Amino acid sequence: MRKLLLLILGLLIxxxxxxxxxxxxxxxxIVPTFKRFTLSQVLRNKSIVKFVNDSLIRAPxxxxxxxxxxxxxxxxxxxxxTEVKEGIFFIQLSRGLSLEETQxxxxxxxxxxxxxxxxLLEDLPGGGIRWETKIYSWDLAWKExxxxxxxxALSTKLFKTDSTNLGN
Ligand SMILES: [Zn+2]
Numbered sequence: 001m002r003k004l005l006l007l008i009l010g011l012l013i014x015x016x017x018x019x020x021x022x023x024x025x026x027x028x029x030i031v032p033t034f035k036r037f038t039l040s041q042v043l044r045n046k047s048i049v050k051f052v053n054d055s056l057i058r059a060p061x062x063x064x065x066x067x068x069x070x071x072x073x074x075x076x077x078x079x080x081x082t083e084v085k086e087g088i089f090f091i092q093l094s095r096g097l098s099l100e101e102t103q104x105x106x107x108x109x110x111x112x113x114x115x116x117x118x119x120l121l122e123d124l125p126g127g128g129i130r131w132e133t134k135i136y137s138w139d140l141a142w143k144e145x146x147x148x149x150x151x152x153a154l155s156t157k158l159f160k161t162d163s164t165n166l167g168n
Contacts, residue, residue, distance in 0.1 A: 037099045039068060045103040047160040048110065055114055064088070064117055068106065070095050079105040081112040083123065089113045100161045107159040111151040121147050 043049075056064065064087045071092025073080060078101075080092045091109045093102055115121035115131075122130040129136050131146045142148055 037102075039070065039093075041099060042093070042102050042106055043068065045106075045159075045162055047158055048103060048107055051107065051110060051158055056110065056117065064113070066091060066110075066113055068093065079109040081109045081116075083116050087117070089116070100163075103161070104155065104159050107155040108151050111154050112147070115147055115150070120150075 056066075066089045068091045071077075071080060071094060073092055073094045075094075075096070078094045078097065082090045082092075084090050091106065091113070093105060093109070097105065112121070116123075120132055124130055124135065127138065129138060129147075134146075136145065
């Protein structure tokens with residue numbers, strides 16, 4: 001059973017749905033003072049919207065569902081993309097960054113969605129990971145993982161802060 005999308009026969013409707021977590025924090029949880037912005041603000045970045053429109057909602061349409069939430073993540077992990085099942089993605093973002101840093105992380109994670117969605121990247125059942133035609137181990141250092149190199153190169157190229165867009 002392949003967890004990832006193969007090129008699918010026929011056209012499927014693509015939709016992107018962003019769900020913002022509105023649940024109140026638990027009372028025993030201290031609200032971090034750095035969380036000065038909402039997920040809606042994170043998602044509003046023009047270069048992110050453009051990437052989703054140009055690269056993730058592009059013919060031939062394939063169904064995909066992307067849910068973005070604030071994660072409970074390890075402090076050293078800034079973002080995490082999981083393919084929950086075929087065509088259903090879950091992106092978790094760390095709360096500890098500035099708005100623009102968080103948007104940059106989201107762009108990186110959306111590129112992982114792109115990689116999975118277009119079958120460049122595949123999380124294999126036996127614990128390995130396939131990038132294009134080669135199989136790698138998760139033991140490979142982050143900086144040496146070709147899918148991370150690809151995601152970083154592409155997000156460096158595509159990501160623009162909105163203040164840059166405004167010429168500030
Ligand atoms: Zn990554």
